[in-house]
Amino acid sequence: MLIIDDEVALTRSLQIALRDPNYQVAVAHNAQEGLAKANALRPQAILLDLRLPDGDDLKPLQRLNAMLPDSAVLMMSAHGDIKTAVEAVKQGAKDFITKPFDINALKTQLSQYLLAQPLKQEGLIGQTPAMEKLRSELALVAKSQAKTVLLLGESGTGKTAVAAEIHRQSALANQGFVEVNCAALPENLLESELFGVEKGAFTGANKSRSGLIHAADGGTLFLDEVGELTMALQAKLLSFLESQRYRPVGSTKEKQANVRVIAATNRNLASAVEQGRFRADLYYRLNVMPLTLPSLEERAADIPLLLAHFAQQFSYDAAPIHFQLQTQQLLAGYRWPGNIRELKNLVERLSVLYGGDEISVGMLPVEFCEGGKTQQSCDLTGAESEPLEHLSSRLADEEKRVIVGALQESGGHKGNAAKLLNISRHALKRRLQKLGIEV
Known part of the structure; x- marks a missing residue:
């Protein structure tokens, strides 16, 4: 992991607080030094200060994304606001952290990037x-x-x-x-x-x-x-x-x-x-x-291996999901226009919604049932007559209803809501952002 921040005392404190035998922590105190170390070390995660003495706000983020697209960059700033956070995420930041921050929450956010299998x-x-x-x-x-x-x-x-x-x-x-x-x-x-x-x-x-x-x-x-x-x-x-x-x-x-x-x-x-x-x-x-390189459709027999790999990668703080045989067979018959990237995104979504569960056909987004090489059904109520866009919208609405219910039950506390949903706080934040839920 690399920390890029001009506050020397803060970087030293973070080095001590984040010390772990499973990974190394390096630091840099300006954008030029940070970019050089990022290129040399190729870290899995980067904590990047928004306002560096030789960086114009989000420009170091743009350079890091171009140079290390597989590294997770988390922005941090004492001057953070919603507008800046949204812009940072739009430009490729995985998250935005406002100083001062809770060190245990930070460790949880970082762990998924530092302990995951290298991309x-x-x-x-x-x-x-x-x-x-x-x-x-x-x-x-x-x-x-x-x-x-x-x-x-x-x-x-x-x-x-x-x-x-x-x-x-x-x-x-x-x-x-x-x-x-x-x-x-x-x-x-x-x-x-x-x-x-x-x-x-x-x-x-x-x-x-x-x-x-x-x-x-x-x-x-x-x-x-x-x-x-x-x-x-x-x-x-x-x-x-x-x-x-x-x-x-x-x-x-x-x-x-x-x-x-x-x-x-x-x-x-x-x-x-x-x-x-x-x-x-x-x-x-x-x-x-x-x-x-072969398309995923050309190597469909590898899909069970890939599903298991990504399920392990996105298990976060829950047990990995696993797939029923019928579900694996249906996914093997899907066309996969987005190839491995699309499969990876599917597993991440299912891991967020159903952490630790056995994935049945009915849990899949409806487009995976409609996009097979043969006629297949996800057995969703009304699936035979309801248009595809209505089903996708209904699925998102149901996901939104469940998340809002958990937030209401926890009094708006995101950490407690995440526990109720059996997902990580970081995963909940991503779903809130994607579904447009404001808390």
């Missing part, structure tokens, strides 16, 4: 022929001397996990693995993040700053959503791939970096080239060692 292992779970083929190809690519690798496949198939595994099995495993989501930042900010920036290059550039290519020097740079790059950035990326040389924004001097670039996209790049939306020369440069 980078999720996409490699499976025993189907499609997954065995992917593992075999991945091992060959990892050990090759190829400087560029291209990961293809539908959205949500686990490209980040595969990229991390390629790095882990390569000769670069002891060097840095730097990840950036090319769709998460606007063009001007993404260019600065990748190549760095010279002091005075533009308004607000008060100091020179190294980019993520520099941070990945000697290791691996993972460019997710590379198909979203603008044509101008595509040209600059191609130039770097050809020469391993680049020029920071606003600089007249070139720098050099020796990195392996793994690019990923769910777009059909060949089609994008034909339509003039992606440079043909960049496509051919990236497409040296392509790997195509």
